[in-house]
Amino acid sequence: MPKNVLFIMCDQLRWDYLSCTGHPHLHTPHIDRLAERGVLFDRTYVQSPICGPSRMSFYTGRYVSSHGSTWNNIPLKVGEMTLGDHLRPLGIRTALCGKTHMTADVEGMRRLGLAPDSEIGVLVSQCGFEPYERDDGLHPDGPRYPRNAAYDAHMKDRGWQDENPWQSVANSAEDDDGNILSGWFMENADKPARAADEDSETPYITDRAMDFIGEAGDTPWCLHLSYIKPHWPYIVPAPYHDMYGPETHLDPVRDACELTDPHPVYGAFTEERVSKAFCDDTTRTKVLTAYMGLIKQIDDQIGRLMAFLDEQGRTDDTMIVFTSDHGDYLGDHWMGEKELFHDASSRVPLIVVDPSPEADATRGLRSDALAEAIDVVPTILEFFGGAEVPHIIEGRALQPILHGKADTIREVAVSEYDYSMRDVRRRLGVEIRDARLTMLFDGRWKYIFAEGFRPMLYDLETDPDELTDLGADPAFAKVSAQMEQHFFDWTRRLSQRTTKSDAWIEERDTTLGEAKAGILIGYRNEAELREAFAAVDPKNIRTKATRKAP
Structure with missing residues (x-):
C-alpha cells in the first residue's frame, strides 16, 4: 500500500x-x-x-x-x-x-x-x-x-x-x-x-x-x-x-x-x-x-x-x-x-x-x-x-x-499578529502600518514586541499562568534586551528569495562562470584572463576571447 x-x-x-x-x-x-x-x-x-x-x-x-x-x-x-x-x-x-x-x-x-x-x-x-x-x-x-x-x-x-x-x-x-x-x-x-x-x-x-x-x-x-x-x-x-x-x-x-x-x-x-x-x-x-x-x-x-x-x-x-x-x-x-x-x-x-x-x-x-x-x-x-x-x-x-x-x-518560537483590521487600532490611535505585534518564546520568557509601545514580558517558569507582565519593570530590562536580540536575529532571516536555493548558488562557478560566457569584467588583458583560467583548468584555457575569427 x-x-x-x-x-x-x-x-x-x-x-x-x-x-x-x-x-x-x-x-x-x-x-x-x-x-x-x-x-x-x-x-x-x-x-x-x-x-x-x-x-x-x-x-x-x-x-x-x-x-x-x-x-x-x-x-x-x-x-x-x-x-x-x-x-x-x-x-x-x-x-x-x-x-x-x-x-x-x-x-x-x-x-x-x-x-x-x-x-x-x-x-x-x-x-x-x-x-x-x-x-x-x-x-x-x-x-x-x-x-x-x-x-x-x-x-x-x-x-x-x-x-x-x-x-x-x-x-x-x-x-x-x-x-x-x-x-x-x-x-x-x-x-x-x-x-x-x-x-x-x-x-x-x-x-x-x-x-x-x-x-x-x-x-x-x-x-x-x-x-x-x-x-x-x-x-x-x-x-x-x-x-x-x-x-x-x-x-x-x-x-x-x-x-x-x-x-x-x-x-x-x-x-x-x-x-x-x-x-x-x-x-x-x-x-x-x-x-x-x-x-x-x-x-x-x-x-x-x-x-x-x-x-x-x-x-x-x-x-x-x-x-x-x-x-x-x-x-x-x-x-x-x-x-x-x-x-x-x-x-x-x-x-x-x-x-x-x-x-x-x-x-x-x-x-x-x-x-x-x-x-x-x-x-x-x-x-x-x-x-x-x-x-x-x-x-x-x-x-x-x-x-x-x-x-x-x-531556540525560540515566533508568532505574529496584525491588528490593523480591529477597532482596537482606532481606539489606540495607531497607524495601520504600526498595528503589529510579534511574540517570541524561548521556553521560559515570552516577549511581545508591540510597535510604538513598550514590550510585554512574561516569565513562564515562575508565572506559568502569565498573570504578571514584567515588560515595564526595570529589573527585567536585560531579559527584554536579550529577547529583543532574538527578535532582531529573526527579522534578518532571508525569506523572499524563493526561486533559487542556496545549493543552486553554491554550485555556480562564480569566479569564472561569466568569463566562460564571454562576459569579461575586471580583466586588464587577455593574458590575465588566460592566467585565471589556467589556475583552475590548465588543460582547457581556450576561451571565447581567444578564438580566432573564421
Whole structure:
C-alpha cells in the first residue's frame, strides 16, 4: 500500500482541553490514543493567533510576514508555494475536506490570466488543495459568506427544508413554542442544536473524509480534514449539549492585577465586547458547556475515523497529524476569542503519528521541544521522501524528534499578529502600518514586541499562568534586551528569495562562470584572463576571447 497522510485540524481548540494534555474532566480517549501511538508536541505555537494567517502558515510552512496573508480575508498571493504544490510533483493527491479560510488572490489571478475555474485556478484559489469538499463553516444569511450547497443538499435529504439549514438548524436551538433560538447568541449555548448529532457539521465532514479515503484507491494521498468546530457559534446537538455542567468547568485564569495599569494593547482588547461577555460568569458557563460538548463530539468522530482506517487497511501506512489553528481565551485573562499571545490563544495541541519503524522508540512521548505550525509542511514532505527546500519552507521537519535523534529543533518560537483590521487600532490611535505585534518564546520568557509601545514580558517558569507582565519593570530590562536580540536575529532571516536555493548558488562557478560566457569584467588583458583560467583548468584555457575569427 502507498504512504498516506491524514492532516486533521480543529478550529479554535485550546491546547489544554484534551485529557492527554491535562484537562481533568473532558475525556478524549480517541485523541489520547493518537498521542499514545505517536508524539505529543506539548509546546507548539501557531504563527498567528487568528484563523486566516495561522492557516496560511500551516499550509505554506512560512511565517506570516513571509507569505503576507496577515489577517482574515487578506489573500495569499499568487505564487506562494503550498503543501499541495510541494506534494503534487511527487505524485501525491492532496485534497481538502472542510475549512481553509483561504481568500483567493483574485487580482493576481486576473493579472496572470488564470481562470478561477481552470485546473490551476482552482488550486490557486483553494490553498493548493483539491477541494473534495470545502466548507469553511461560516454560512450566515448574506452575500459575504457563500453557502455550502453540498451541506444544504445533505440537510434537505435528511428532511430539513429550511432555506439556510447551517444557520437555522445546525447552529440554532428551538424553544418549547417552536421559536428558533440563534446559536450566535451566547445565552443559547447550553441548549441542544436543532440538528441531530448525525446531521451536524462534525459528523458530516467526517463522512466526507471517509468517502475520500474509500475512493482514493492506490494513489498516495494527503487529506486535510479540517473541522470547523469548536469554533463559534457555540452550540452543539444532543446528547453533547449537557454532558459537561458547571462542576466540570475550570475556573478562569485571571487576576485583578492584570487590569491594573495594563499594557495599552492588552488593555484595549479586554474592552472588546466579546471579552466583556466572557467576564460574565453566567454566559461563560453556558459557552463552556457547549465548547466542551463540541470537543467531545470531535473526539467521538476521530474514533469513527480511526476505526474506518483500520477497516480499510490504511492505519499502518498513514501518518496522522492532529492539531488546531489557534486557541480560545474563554474568559482567561479577562478576554474572549483569541488574537493575543497567552497560551490560551497561541498554544495548540500537536500530535504526530509516524507509522515508520524509525518512530517506534518514541511512541507515547510527550515532547517539550518548541514546535511551530510551520513545521507540519516539512514533516509531511519528508515523510513522502521529498527534498528539503529551506529557501522556501521556513519550518523544520519534526522527524529528528519523532525518530529519537534529537530533543529540540529551535531556540525560540515566533508568532505574529496584525491588528490593523480591529477597532482596537482606532481606539489606540495607531497607524495601520504600526498595528503589529510579534511574540517570541524561548521556553521560559515570552516577549511581545508591540510597535510604538513598550514590550510585554512574561516569565513562564515562575508565572506559568502569565498573570504578571514584567515588560515595564526595570529589573527585567536585560531579559527584554536579550529577547529583543532574538527578535532582531529573526527579522534578518532571508525569506523572499524563493526561486533559487542556496545549493543552486553554491554550485555556480562564480569566479569564472561569466568569463566562460564571454562576459569579461575586471580583466586588464587577455593574458590575465588566460592566467585565471589556467589556475583552475590548465588543460582547457581556450576561451571565447581567444578564438580566432573564421
